[in-house]
Amino acid sequence: MSSRTSVHTPGIQSNPGTNPFTTPLRQSRAPSVSDNGASGRQNSYFPASGPNNLQPRKRKFKSSRLTPGEYDEKPWALGKHPKLKWERGIFYGSCVLGVAIGAFLCYQAYAGVTNHEYCLIMEDKFDGINKDFWGYEIQRGGFGSGTFEWTTDDPKNVYTDAEGLHIVPTLTTESTPITKEQMMDNYVLNLTTDKTCTGEGVDRCSIRSNKTAGTIINPVRSARLSTKGKKTITFGKVEVVAKMPQGDWLWPAIWMMPESDTYGEWPRSGEIDIAESRGNFGDNYTSGGRDSIISALHWGPLSEVDAFWKTSGQHWVRRTDYSNEFHTFGLEWSEDYIFTYIDSRLLQVFFIKFNKYMWDRGAFGKTLVNDSALYNPWAQTGQFNTPFDKPFYLILNVAVGGTNGFFPDGVGNKPWGNQSPTAPKEFYDSMANWLPSWGEGASRGLTVKSVKMWKQGAC
Template sequence: MSSRTSVHAPGVLDTNPFTTPLRQSRAPSISDHSASGRPHSYFPTVSSSEPQVRKRKFKTARLVPGEYDEKPWALEKHPKLRWERAIFYGSCGLGVAIGAFICYQAYSSVTNHDYCLVMSDDFTTINKDAWSFEVQRGGFGSGTFEWTTDDPKNAYTDAEGLHIVPTLTTESTSISKDQMMDNYVLNLTTDGTCTAEGIDECSIRSNKTAGTVINPVRSARLTTKGKKSIKFGKVEVVAKMPQGDWLWPAIWMMPEEDTYGEWPRSGEIDLAESRGNHGDNFTSGGRDSIISALHWGPLPEVDAFWRTSGQHQIRRTDYSAKFHTFGLEWSEDYVFTYIDSRLLQVFFIKFNKLMWDRGSFGKALVNDSALYNPWVQTGQKNTPFDHPFYLILNVAVGGTNGFFPDGVGNKPWGNESPTAPKEFWDSMANWLPTWGEGDKRGLTVKSVKMWKQGGC
């Protein structure tokens, strides 16, 4: 990079505004020192008697003086500018007005039904007028591994509310490990405790050769069947989910009567289901995720829940950390579930077509046979979700229906294995340490409220 130096004759003032100094400077002399011997500022103060060199305003040499006006565009405002401003601000105002109108339309279109409270429980105790225990060991059609009881170790209340807590069978009964594995008969019908009717639901014999074991875990399942139910209305459950591998907490509803036939012909409504596993192990989430769904179809093989389901995941925490409100709003025209408020919907289904058509069941074949429409007689678009449903609270363990997919999260059993409960039990050293202590491994329910649609 080159530089140029201006050279002037002695005594000639440099008129270049870039090289002209503001004031003449000189080197400090002895006289510049104060009495203390310290020098004054390196640049001495210029006295008023010394000549001042004025700093001149920079002027470009590219323009000939007098030929151009300064900022000619500012001397007269062009008429187009006024129209441009009018169009801009008018468009902004119109946009705000349209947005406000759309918000108002959306707000005014929200349906707000009248509701009548039919149940309110804060669980100071387990109210037998509202709740019943389902006692069996057959897996409830999902192949789960727990034996549900009315044991106070598995369901109890305290200052926090209701706790549904799974326990090891060897810890909460007199059954030993050896008996659980071989030559022991569990018969809940003989005990007079079984609430189911089938043999497999109420009894089992352990056999080491066959790999058949007594249910390794006990838990609880409470329902309002025959006591509290609604046909259209609203439900809110304030609860905290459990933590622990292969725990399956659920807040859901089933029909009071099999009006249209066995499951899933008469429907099922899941408000909130979760997995106790850490969420990193599942693409569809663990205890950081809540799943809601409607189950429906003419046969179990074609359950169309995947068409009417939703999921919500939270970050940096999970649903076992604190209480949340899990809600349902259900009418003749729609059904949706939500978390904490109606603004956070997990899924929304509008009954705007026949459920048979929604599921495309007319095009499906099972075992090379066409399907029968179990809802054709009603002609209603919301069938089978048009009859009374009751509420269920439970914590299941494991299962072979696919809720826990094979090969995910170091799952120790296979869904098609005839010895899945034994495979689960054999891996206890891996999953038991993940279960929280005390009631942390359980579903904690602070309150339940249920309303029917309409006036009281």
């Protein structure tokens, strides 16, 4: 007997003397669904007879589509379901009810929008600087915020052209005869002697540079215009169309202050910030550079407990910033509420409803300063909106730097410390870092196309 093992392949019949593994197949394919490989089971790929016939067997194609007679034509149309009319009624009734509810809610929202009557008291498109509207605030003392600029009425710092009003900061050494050496040591700037200072007090109007003490003449000059003594509103609207400046550590502001300190010195009598920004490039300044706008109310019985953080807002833009084009920065203020907006009343930066006493809103009754209880300066009025119930005037300015915390320490490679006694010198010493960001001409300044002020009520 031969020692080689005979191998049987299911479905293949071989001729005697013919090796099925060496005889080439004429055609190959994957097994059909009937190929199960069982011994003796007929393989449907090959015919049942004809040992040498390896051609595949052809099968008749049969469609899987239904043919007429196997189903009813549109059985749902043969008769109406008894519940069909109720289903339709519920569906269409729900649609009508939904539309009615939506219309009612829209009407309620529309009717709830307050639309006061207003009287336009000021409109300026800046063909020039109108002295009936604007006055210059000239001083060097930092305006309570420790800012580094000296504000002037110099045409290099404030002027108008076809684009509008420009408030542009300049280096003191490039816009005055003061040299760098004088700015650093042994020079006296006295705006009282010049009879130009509008501030009160020695520090606001004069300074002597001293190299040993690190005291320098204000390294930058800018401008600040206000409607103080000329145009004020108690309740009304303000709209300023403006473009913000570019440049590190620039601080443009559109804001309002009380005409008189009825309730005491700042912040007892209040402050309204319509729009403030920082000239720093936004990607390098995480607290919000010129890609953000900040609005706030400042109020409190003492500066140490200014509660602006409870009445403030910030709006950011993406892939652009507020120095690229003009925007409308608005305020609407009534006895019952106050809010600021950008371009439209729909884009509000903050909204405050006067529905409780400001003393209670600030929780000042629970606060101690130097272990002493606070005094309520607004109790005598009995009004929820005090101190925001008196005439306020408008201010436009570009400040530079500051030590009050608007530019937080340690953010954006800030070159000075808020507690440093030589902050202006530290700022000036790093000029090579920030001056290139200011650009040239009006781009480093606040540009104002128009200003409108309305008082609430009929003219």
